[in-house]
Amino acid sequence: MAPSICAICEVVRALIIRPKNHQKLCKACFIAIFEAEIHHTITTTSLFSPGDRIAIGASGGKDSTVLASVLKTLNERHNYGLDLVLLSIDEGIKGYRDDSLETVKRNAVQYDMPLKIVGYDELYGWTMDQVVEVIGKKGNCTYCGVFRRQALDRGAKMLGINHVVTGHNADDVAETILMNLLRGDLPRLARSTSIMTGDESSEVRRSKPLKYAYEKEIVLYAHHKKLDYFTTECLYSPEAFRGSARSLIKNLERVRPSAILDLVRSGEDMARLVPEAVTGISQCKIQKVSLSSADDEDTSGCGTNGRSGGGEMADMEKKLQADEDAVGREVDVTAKTSSDNDGLHTDAVLLKLGKKTGPKTKMVKKLTRQTLGTCRVCGYMSSQEICKACTLLEGLNKNRPKMEIEIDIKDEESSIPRIKMEGVVQAGG
Amino acid sequence: MASEDKFNLVVEFSGGLELLFSGRRKLTISVPIKDNEGQAVTVGWLVHYLCNEVMEDSRKNMFVLDGHVCPGILVLINDADWELEGEASYALQPNDNVLFVSTLHGG
Incomplete structure (x- = not known):
């Protein structure tokens, strides 16, 4: 391949091709x-x-x-x-x-x-x-x-x-x-x-x-x-x-x-x-x-x-799959109820239902507004009563591994991190 | 094979990729002028050669995935992005410098 010339100075050989616009440029x-x-x-x-x-x-x-x-x-x-x-x-x-x-x-x-x-x-x-x-x-x-x-x-x-x-x-x-x-x-x-x-x-x-x-x-x-x-x-x-x-x-x-x-x-x-x-x-x-x-x-x-x-994507895929499965089940049930009708009618019913159950716009209303405050324990910035660092530290200091914190967007009752304890496991276990 | 049927080039690894090559950052290797099918050796050939003959680490798919250099690894031929040089089809020349840089490690 003939060497490319820089698109800006038009003198020096191009060494770089920019990802965003394919522009070929020299080093300088x-x-x-x-x-x-x-x-x-x-x-x-x-x-x-x-x-x-x-x-x-x-x-x-x-x-x-x-x-x-x-x-x-x-x-x-x-x-x-x-x-x-x-x-x-x-x-x-x-x-x-x-x-x-x-x-x-x-x-x-x-x-x-x-x-x-x-x-x-x-x-x-x-x-x-x-x-x-x-x-x-x-x-x-x-x-x-x-x-x-x-x-x-x-x-x-x-x-x-x-x-x-x-x-x-x-x-x-x-x-x-x-x-x-x-x-x-x-x-x-x-x-x-x-x-x-x-x-x-x-x-x-x-x-x-x-x-x-x-x-x-x-x-x-x-x-x-x-x-x-x-x-x-x-x-x-x-x-x-x-x-x-x-x-x-x-x-x-x-x-x-x-x-x-x-x-x-x-x-x-x-x-x-x-x-x-x-x-x-x-x-x-x-x-x-x-x-x-x-x-x-x-x-x-x-x-x-x-x-x-790495595990996040896998978790996400599982969740998405579960959602899809759930939708599939919903449609199946409704399809049965209207199975006596001709295909066209069924489609119409499904469409209507799909519209109803489809978008999860309602979730937005359930979201809690996050406001910034300070952690009750360490006094540093946190949108929760006790910041994540202190929550994790508490677990560490009690020598309790396997503590997960989770902020659930659907959990509008409380903005305190939910703590899942998966049993107290012996250190090093 | 006679020595005149081979030539030398410099291969460098950086950005963490050297960890897959026993910590070696720079090596000079001797490659045949023609591959088994009588074609001029290319960067694509070099990649497979490195993967199969040079790399001792078992994590080969962190260097080559589905027959291609992993996304996120940059290849520079004589300091130029290989995309400017025809990528894997670039025919290697004596004393070429081929640098593999991973963009995936650390921040």
């Missing part, structure tokens, strides 16, 4: 446009104000490393006037986090940013290694994810910073939208699409400046800029990717690369249709600002990047 033009688009996201959403102190949630992985690098570049190029700090969470996983923290420490030197590391052990009295000893290797991701989200807020508060940026990319957002859509979780669907959660009045705001950036381009940016990032699978969730909504996204991307941004945009459009009564967010603010992220995202996935665990 790609880096320039990638940065320009993030600058555009930041300015059009008024994400920052001069003088803001911003904590960058840094894991040492590709997304947060690219975020730190790009923010530093843009802050200097466009005089944002930001004071950037790296904030890392030490989950206490030997052989995994201690290695990636070394990467963050190097990043701190490379980008000349102060670094703050907060550990699960100091915050919760438990390292993930200890949690796994009690819980086992299955299901510990819930703990890690819940702890990490709160840990970022608490780390930011220690630094006196009220705005944390995370490296969530377009693939992450598309995945979350898809999961919330499949779950029919409208409040979360609305919140997961907004670039920022929380507002001026919140203790800690969260935002995702890389929201429209493809994971593929983030990796290519890191590669071509030779950024120093850490890659290894978390020891406790190997292959978490397989069978997840993530693999569906990646398969979609292969067939039609624009699908990822299309999902993000569709999610935003759908979020606009979610009634204010459900989200607790006023419509005019929905795109920019939403409720706290304190307990927004998946509790089941690895919180590093909001990725869902």
